[in-house]
Amino acid sequence: MKIESRERDGAVVVALVGEVDLQHSPSVRKHLMELMFDRRPVVVDMTAVEYIDSSGIASLVEAYQAARKNGTRFVLAAVSQPAMRVLQLARLDKVFALADTVEAGLSA
């Protein structure tokens, strides 16, 4: 999988591309937690997540909690169908801040 970060409107858009599984979730976690440490607002672009396992979800949970403590924005945007089903399984769709598009996530 790939992690693509870019600056936009003062926030960092982190696109997760491909399969976020056991093998890759530690790097997703590290990437997101560094941004949290720097108190950066983050929009995670999940359009191209083909699969995400529980360890990937756990990385998002940890980052989201850090953002809430910081009082910074952390939005999951354009969540793909497969990722949404996994979020719904644990009712996390009711917990995360979600946006239909990256643009909406940036202005939320």
Next chain:
Amino acid sequence: MSNAPPSIEVINLDTHYGDRQVLKNVSLSVNPGEIFVIMGGSGSGKTTLLNHLLGLLRPTSGTIRILGKDINTLSSLEMQDLRTRMGVAFQSGALFSSMSVGDNIALPLREHTDLDEMTIGIVTRLKLEVVSLAGFEHLMPAELSGGMIKRAAFARAIVMDPKLLFCDEPSAGLDPVVASSIDDLILRLRDAMGMSIVVVTHDLDSTFKIADRICVLDKGEVLALDTVDAIRNSPNERIQNLLNRRTEEAEVDPDAYLRRLLGEKEKHANQPTQGRTGL
């Protein structure tokens, strides 16, 4: 989905306990994302078949391919690797009584991954949420009811997000409401994670609710293998007899019965054994 390779392929499986043949020329395949139910009366060979699919027994002859791998040709290291992609919810729960529920569930992650302890903790609690046991991580297995033990066993079975999940008698010994909640859980897991799920059961209500296809075993042979509707409407008299037989005599669970005879303590309190339709 239909042209994806099968998750499980069994070809002409024969197996014996000593001289006695227990499975006879069993062939079947399970598709990705399919819920495949193995049914049959007590002693028909369901658990034996399951143990073969898990690579715990060696067949007399025949081929078993799991996630594309012929398990008879695998080294023990390769088998171990394959096992991390299979989850098993055992008949009796099989939690370690000396460990908290949370530690039981986290165990496969601690053994097989290098994940950060923070991630392991979140994943463990996520799974407890999924099986409706949120907040129970610090309890010991002995403090749980039968239905809760089953759900905890599920949580552990899915903690590694397996591609393939095996459940042996998931609703055995549970009252109908709890049994039905386990059925819902199986359906949700398949829908959300796309797992292939093999369920061994003699519970007809459960089978008709969750199965995509049913394999009926009778004295070690595949008596029928078809969709729920086809099995229900089968003109075969032996199948109809099996389907219409009710459990006046409750099914004997050999594990539980042997534990009782040996005076070993039952882990789960409060297990009604009647109430559901079964073979």
